[in-house]
Each structure stands twice: as C-alpha cells, then as structure tokens.
Amino acid sequence: MDNHPEGCGGGAKRPLWPLILLVVAFASSALFAQYQKKPPDFGGIYSFPTPTHPEPRGIVLLSLDVAMLAVGLGLGAYFVLKRRSRNATLLLSIAAIAYFGFYRKGCTCPIGSIQNVTLSLVDPHYLISPGVIAFFLLPLIAALLFGRVFCGGVCPLGTVQDLVLLRPMNVPRKLDRVLRWIPFVYLAVVIFFAGWGLPTVTSSGKEIVLRRFLICEWDPFIGIFRLSGPFHMLAIGAGFLMVGMFYGRPYCRWLCPYGGLLSILSRVAWKNVTVTPDKETYCGMCADACPYGAIHDYNADRATCVSCARCYECCPREIVRLRREGIPAKRYVSVPGGRGPA
Amino acid sequence: MSETNTRRKFIDTTCRIIGFAALGGVGAVLTTRASAHAVFQVDPLKCTSCDLCRTSCVLSLSAVKAVNEFSKCGYCMLCPAYMDVTSAPNEKGVPSGKVCPQDALKRRVVGKEDLDDPNNNYYEYSVDEPKCTGCGKCIKACKPPFGNGSLRLEIRYDRCVTCNECSILIACPEEAIVRVPAPGLSPLLTQGETANG
Numbered sequence: 001m002d003n004h005p006e007g008c009g010g011g012a013k014r015p016l017w018p019l020i021l022l023v024v025a026f027a028s029s030a031l032f033a034q035y036q037k038k039p040p041d042f043g044g045i046y047s048f049p050t051p052t053h054p055e056p057r058g059i060v061l062l063s064l065d066v067a068m069l070a071v072g073l074g075l076g077a078y079f080v081l082k083r084r085s086r087n088a089t090l091l092l093s094i095a096a097i098a099y100f101g102f103y104r105k106g107c108t109c110p111i112g113s114i115q116n117v118t119l120s121l122v123d124p125h126y127l128i129s130p131g132v133i134a135f136f137l138l139p140l141i142a143a144l145l146f147g148r149v150f151c152g153g154v155c156p157l158g159t160v161q162d163l164v165l166l167r168p169m170n171v172p173r174k175l176d177r178v179l180r181w182i183p184f185v186y187l188a189v190v191i192f193f194a195g196w197g198l199p200t201v202t203s204s205g206k207e208i209v210l211r212r213f214l215i216c217e218w219d220p221f222i223g224i225f226r227l228s229g230p231f232h233m234l235a236i237g238a239g240f241l242m243v244g245m246f247y248g249r250p251y252c253r254w255l256c257p258y259g260g261l262l263s264i265l266s267r268v269a270w271k272n273v274t275v276t277p278d279k280e281t282y283c284g285m286c287a288d289a290c291p292y293g294a295i296h297d298y299n300a301d302r303a304t305c306v307s308c309a310r311c312y313e314c315c316p317r318e319i320v321r322l323r324r325e326g327i328p329a330k331r332y333v334s335v336p337g338g339r340g341p342a
Numbered sequence: 343m344s345e346t347n348t349r350r351k352f353i354d355t356t357c358r359i360i361g362f363a364a365l366g367g368v369g370a371v372l373t374t375r376a377s378a379h380a381v382f383q384v385d386p387l388k389c390t391s392c393d394l395c396r397t398s399c400v401l402s403l404s405a406v407k408a409v410n411e412f413s414k415c416g417y418c419m420l421c422p423a424y425m426d427v428t429s430a431p432n433e434k435g436v437p438s439g440k441v442c443p444q445d446a447l448k449r450r451v452v453g454k455e456d457l458d459d460p461n462n463n464y465y466e467y468s469v470d471e472p473k474c475t476g477c478g479k480c481i482k483a484c485k486p487p488f489g490n491g492s493l494r495l496e497i498r499y500d501r502c503v504t505c506n507e508c509s510i511l512i513a514c515p516e517e518a519i520v521r522v523p524a525p526g527l528s529p530l531l532t533q534g535e536t537a538n539g
Contacts, residue, residue: 037416037418039412039416040416040417040464042452042453045452045453046453046466048412048413049466049468050412050413051410051411051412053496053499054500054501056379056381056499056502056504057499057504062379105503107504107506115506116506117368120372120375121372124375126375127377127378127380127521127522128372128375128377129379129380130376133372133376136372137365137368140365141362141365144358144361144362144365212507213506216506216507217507217509222400226400226401228400228401228402229400268354268357269358270358
C-alpha cells in the first residue's frame, strides 16, 4: 500500500490492483466454497464427538518400572550372594524377561539410557525423564555394592541369552581377552553418536547434525520382545541367540556397552560371588561350570562374573554345607565340557 | 590379614568411594536437568502424509493412525478422503471407489437417512484403528482446498512402544515428528495451530 504514492496524491490515476485482488478473493472463496464446508448445524439431534487420544504411560506406571528395577536388583543380590541359589536366580530372570522384556517391550533399559544420559550432559535442553536417570544409575550403584547382579537376573537382554545356553563351550582365553575390548570401543562410538553425531546434508539440502542412538537401532533382542521389528534387528537377534546356545551370553560379554561400564565398577564391588562357602578344595569344578569363563584361580573374577549363580550348584563344599544344614542338597550338576561328576 | 590383602582392601574401598562420588555427581547434574516424561508426536503443520509413518515404525502395524477432528469435518456426502472422486460413478451418481486401501475410514449417516438422494445426508466419518496403517492417503485427500483438513496423522499411545529413538523421527524428511513433554500434548493435538515442539 505504501509503495503507491501517486494513488494518494493524484487521485486521477487510481491503481487497479485492489480491485483485482477483490475479484480474485471473491472468485477463490466461491471456488473453495464448492469444496470446503463448515460443519453442519444438526440442531439438537447430534453432538460432535471428540476424537479419543490414548494417554501415554502415566507417572504411576513409570514409577512402577523403577520400583521393579530396584526390587529386581535387590532380589538378585539376595538370591546370588545370600541364598546362593541358581533356581531362584533363574526364576528372577524369567520374571525379568516377562516384565522388562515382553510387557515393557524392552524400553526403558539401562543399556539404552547411556545415550540419553550422554545427550542430556551434552545438550541441557534435551528432555530426560527422571525414570531414565534412575534406570541408568541404579544398576551401576548395585554393581559397586554387589557386582553385576543386573546382568545376572534383571537385564532381559542378558537373561534371554542365559535361557538359550544349552551346551556351553569355552572360548580360547586369548581370543576372549581381545573380544572383551569391543564393548569399550562400542561404548565410545555410542557416546560420540548420541552426544555429537555426524553432520549430514539432507535430501532438501539442509545441513543437520545427525545424532543417532546406535544401541537402540542395533538392539538384537528388542525385536524378539516386540514380536516384530526391522529385518536387520531380528536377524542379528536370531544370530546372537544361535551363538548363545554354545557360547554363553555373546552380547553381554563382547558387545554390551553397559556391561562394559558395569565391569569397571564391579571390579571394586563391596560383596561379590565367593564360590566355596568355607574351605577351598581346589577341585576346579566351578571353573568348568562357569559358561562365561569368569572363574580364575578358584575365584570369581568380579569384572566378568555376571552373577548367574551356576558355580554354587557344582561346588562340592556347597553340597556339604547344604547337607549339614539339613537342606536337601541337589545333585552335582554336570556341565557339558566340564569334568564334574554326573 | 597379610599386608597385601590390607592394601588391596584399602584400594578397593577408596575406588568404591570414588565410584559412588562419581555416580552421585552425574546423578546430581542429571537431576537438575530432569524434566517430565517425553513422548513423540506428529506436528500436523509439517506433516506431508508421505507414507513413511506406515513403513518406518518398528511395529509391523504402525503406531501412527489417521484421526478425524469431528468439529472441523464437513460431514459431506461427497467426501474426497472417503471416496475416490476419479473413479466411475455408480447408478446413484456416487463414485464407486474408495481412497483407503484398507477400507479403514468408515461413515454412518447422521439422523434420518434419505435413501433416494444421498446428497441430502450428512455422514460422520471415523477411523477403524485396527485396520488403519497410517499411510496418509485420506489425509492428503482431505487437505484444503478440496477438503476441510479435519483428518491428520497421530501417534497413538496405546500402540506406541515409546522407543528411545523413534525410527519414524529418523525417517521423516519434514522433521514433523517432535519430542515433547507428556503433559504438553493438548495444544498441538486439539488445535493443530502451534508448530513449536
């Protein structure tokens, strides 16, 4: 309007454009009126329904997840360190698969929370929920106190591999030692991609920083818990389970970045698995029974022991203790590949 | 207890205390940044209903569904989102084809039905959610100027498994999937007028 000075001053030569605009506006409104309709007035016979919006998980249910995790960790520590019972640990792990795996469909999990925590530390505007913080911290605290009880009985990813372990075989010590570094490399890559990411140019030419949650994208077991998923996830999951039938917990030992964190902290755990309840007999059956190669020099290595409680079952001194205390002692458990009595 | 054992114990205890302090520090920093639970949602202003919501969700049947905002709907007989307006008309002059490949958009007559001339009827359109795949064909057809724009795509939280990283968000070329605190849902959902996530 301002760029038509002659329209205001002269008066003789009026610009045509407002008229044209008016005509176009009328024409287009007439055109639109053909298609667009206002909601009709139904009088009293009809009231407009409001579309339903299913609520996301409420605060109570989110707190329940954290409570279940805390209870699971407590029970895990109790079953492994106090009760020294493989069966109880097994039951706990099945419950964990049912709740954190199939019911919660694998989210939230402490493994993935590494990425949220990294991103929150890098970018203060990132929304991080208190539940995720609790899921990140609780298993680490438990590791400082009782070792990797999270891995043993609570983590659905770990316990699902534990369940498929049918015929444990040993990995050469040297190879194992090399493979154990992969989690730390993976952890570094994961932290980099979650916190900083790679700058990329989108198809529309826009420059963006692509932060990715690699753990979640390549999670091998979440597709199994959801009973659906992208092909690469399901294929990797099936692969890990297949390898896991012979080599115990391949994901936990050689890939899981959270397992890497836990192994650092559990090195100085306050309490940890002590195989023999009293006197060392140097029989070495526990080392044969351990599918994870975590027993060296007749002691459970705090960094690698995942608190599965398998070693107790084949410890002769443990059987003696149980008999003495009047608890019906189980048979020696023969471990394939081991030399324990059948 | 031997000297090495004592030393070992001392180192363990010291490291454990350092560990607790480190965890406490991280926990304290994180707690100051903690916010409400966050959820993913579709920004209807950015969404172009490109079909990636159907294909990129980790669920085999996507958590994204079409939703009809009834108060914006025209209740038209000749709904461009319901029927394929380019298909051959039937004996009453109504296009015979449907837009939805799953036949998930249903309609029912409001009030008394005029059987002779369907043009006199008003129809209530609703989405059959178990059938809807979130392909967005109806949303495209309902866009102005030919439609009222009452249909839109929405992430349904009864189906969404709230992945840590939404795979639709990664796939979306329009950045139309936004992560918002859970209580802040309503403005975007009911009005569709604010695009700030």
